[in-house]
Structure formats: structure tokens, C-alpha cells
Amino acid sequence: MAERAATGGVQSVERVFELLEVITAAGGEMSLSELSATVNLPLPTIHRLLRTLVPSGYVRQLPNRSYALGPRLIPLGEGASRQLGSAARGRLEQLVRELGESANMAVLDGQQVVYIAQAQSNRSMRMFTEVGRRADTHDTGVGKAILATLPDERVREIVLSAGMPTPTEKTLGTPEALFADLERIRERGYAVDDEEQELGVRCYAMAVPGAPTPTAISVSGPISRVDEDFAARAVPVLHRIAEEIAADLAPAGV
Template identity: 35%
Template sequence: MIKSVDRALQIITIVSSRKDGFGVTELAEQLELNKSSIFRLLSTLAAHNFIEQDLETKKYRLGYKYLELSSKLLDSIDIRSEAKPFLKELESITKEVIHLVVYDQGEVIYIEKLEGSETLRTHSQVGKRAPMHCTSVGKVILAHLPENEVLSILERKGLPKHTENTIVTKEDLFAELVKIKEQGYGTEIEENEPGITCIAAPIFNNRGEIAAAVSVSGPTIRMSSTIMNEMKDKIIEVTQSISRRLGYLG
């Protein structure tokens, strides 16, 4: 383990155990470190708002960053619980794998997966991250993000080639995003995994912002253009229902 990170996390755990916080001397004694080391760790944590100092008592307590993070986590959990009945309905109709994802730091994270009743091997699992440019859910989310944010993601993550069908130029990707936004859904035919085809649609929150995306995934041999065309209306209906549950009025 990285000692400095371990010590910083220990400080957070200790400080969270008492409402009025801890002083530098108390923390130094508990962690068996000198005060200067404790102070440097506290200063770093405070700079990121994970720790704050009471100006009167000089003691350190948890910062408001945790409220921000917990709020984001609760938003995701709420989406998951509100979406579950609709995802089950979609699973029963399509018989294929259903995914619910959220956006985080230039990637998507699977927060729910229903296995369907048909055989399918995929790399996806709850908690796992996936790229945005070559997944239907990722492209759907990109299509509803501000352009400057999309460019920032592409600058950091690039457009790595996963299969022969992966989009690898900004021009082609932006053309695809415009199409997705116009039609209300996105597709991905073996762009991320060979033999796997997906269709996805967006979920919006009460502020009209993109909150998540839902996809149906199956083997390309089963997910023909005819089947995908039949699925698009249903998946849009499902994501609109979930969006309304989140307070979206659009």
C-alpha cells in the first residue's frame, strides 16, 4: 500500500468518528506520527474539501465534500431503484441482456444488469467501467453532453480501436452523435466487442440533464436491423418512463 494514502484514509476514518473533530496532537498520538506529518496530510485533505478546520477550536472534522459525493451516489441509487421495474419489463419483452449505466469521469459505469433469458457472453458487470466512444450507452450520453465536455473526454481518453468497427475519428463520432440526438436512440454493432450488438436510449433528470442510459445487448446474429427497428420504440418508451419518474418534464 501507499503509506501516505493509507494514513490520509485513517485520518478521515478517525475524524468521522467524533462530531467536534480532532486536534493535530490527538491525531499524531493515535497514528503514532509527528505533528508536521499529520499537518501536511490534513492540509492536503483540506485543500480538496475532505477535511475542514474549526476556526475556534482549531480541531479538524469532515468537510462538505462528502455531502457532494454522497449526493451523487444517492442520485445513482435512486435511478437504479426507479428504473428496475421498467428494466425488468424490457428484459421480459426482448429476452436479451439489459444494462443501466451512468456517466463518470469520461467513462460509463454499469449500475444494473439483467441477464435476459437468451445465452450471451459479455464483459459487462455491475461496477465495471466501459469506454464511451464505442458503446451504445456511451455514445447516447455523449450525444447529450456539452460539446466542450465531449472534446475534453476525447482529449483525455482518445478513440482507441477495440474492433474493426470502432469509430476512431472525431469527425465520424460527432456525425454519429448528431444522428443519435436527432433520432432519440443509439446503436453499436460490434464496436466494443466482436459478435455483440446493442441499442440504447437516454434517461434525463428533473433538470433536463442526461442522467443515465439503458441498453439492450445481444449477439449480432439475433440483433438484426429488423429486430433493432422493432426494439427502438420500446427502449425509448422505457427510458422516457424512467425519466418521468426522475421528474423530467420534457
């Protein structure tokens, strides 16, 4: 009979998900020794679980003997992202009704963000971001809001791996400039993309607290409308909607 965890669940299943989450948090790849140092499990147990996951394709072993997330996880992640976006769409529509500008939701996927939901403004001049579009983290409001929730070493790993292209003269082009901005984001609780991805467009974004994967929401529009007065109205609304999405995503008891 499978061993039962203190929560009433199956302990081996909980351990498998713990391993997958730890590998994900480390950027998708870890050695056996790194896993052993991170997870509070005996080395033989870790090795046994990995031997189960590798043949099924949920984990793969690399030539250097490290372990990486496997391709069988891709459709699961894509399906979860679609469901997450669908569940949050009503909240984004509420943002549009209250603020009058387009709203987006994005999650961290590797070294980039991917947009998983949007609600459009009904204004004739409005911002549009296609669901499924990928973007860099350092020049987007949602990306910077997410980065501000991560440890500095993880942020550095992301931007050094992805690079820091500068689509406009206002884009942050160095890790030092980005870290200074992330400190401001952490202090005030929201991020601003001030024409950093596209000239003439400003975006205010906020991370969703406690989301199962790093997630952020945003409102964006032309700088002629999305100004400091707009920010004074938008930030409290973003905070409320982010909290409501967090509550929607909170695991329910079974």
C-alpha cells in the same frame, strides 16, 4: 434567519447546489472568474459559499486557485447511483421481458460511463455487464447516447481527455468519426454500438430525458439476433421505458 427563495426553499442552499451543478457540468473544475461569469450571483456571494464548502470537503481549492469537486461528494454520488439503479431495475426487467435481450443502465461519471443496473436475459447465449463496471463513451451504446445529449465542446473535452482506444476494427477512433455518428444519433433518437466494443455483439441505446445526471439505457445481444428487425421492435420499447424512467425520476413536490 436564513434567506428564503421564491420557491419556498432556503436560498443559500439552492445557491450551493447551483454552484456544485455548474462545476460538475464544466467537468469538475472551474476558476472563480469562470463561476462568476456562469452563475448569476455576486462575486462576494460565490466566494462566501465556496469558503463554506471547502473546509467541509465538498469543494477543494487547487494549487492554481481553481475550485474542484471535493471527496465528500463521492459517497453521496455512489449512494445516489445505487439508489437510481435500484429504482430502475424493474423497468430494465420489463425491457428484457418484451425484447428477450439483456438490458443495462449507465450514467456519465467524469470521462467514462459507469453501469449502475442490469437485467439479464434468460437465453443461454446472452450479454453480461457487471454493475459498477466503467467503460469509455465513444465505443458503447450508452456512452454515445449520453454524448449525443451534450454540447460538442464537452464531448471533445471528454474524448480528448479519456482517449479513443479501438478494441475492434469497427470502433470509432477519431473525434471526426464520433461527431458524425453523434449527429446521426441526434437525428434518429437512439445510438447503436455495432460491434464497436466487442465483435459479435450489437447494442441499441437511448438517453433518459431530463435525468438528473446524464443517463442512458440499452439492450444488447449477439448480432445473429440483434439485427434490423430487432431494432424495429426495440426502439419504440426503449423510448417508452426511457420516458417511464424519466417520470420515475422527476422531482416530486414537497
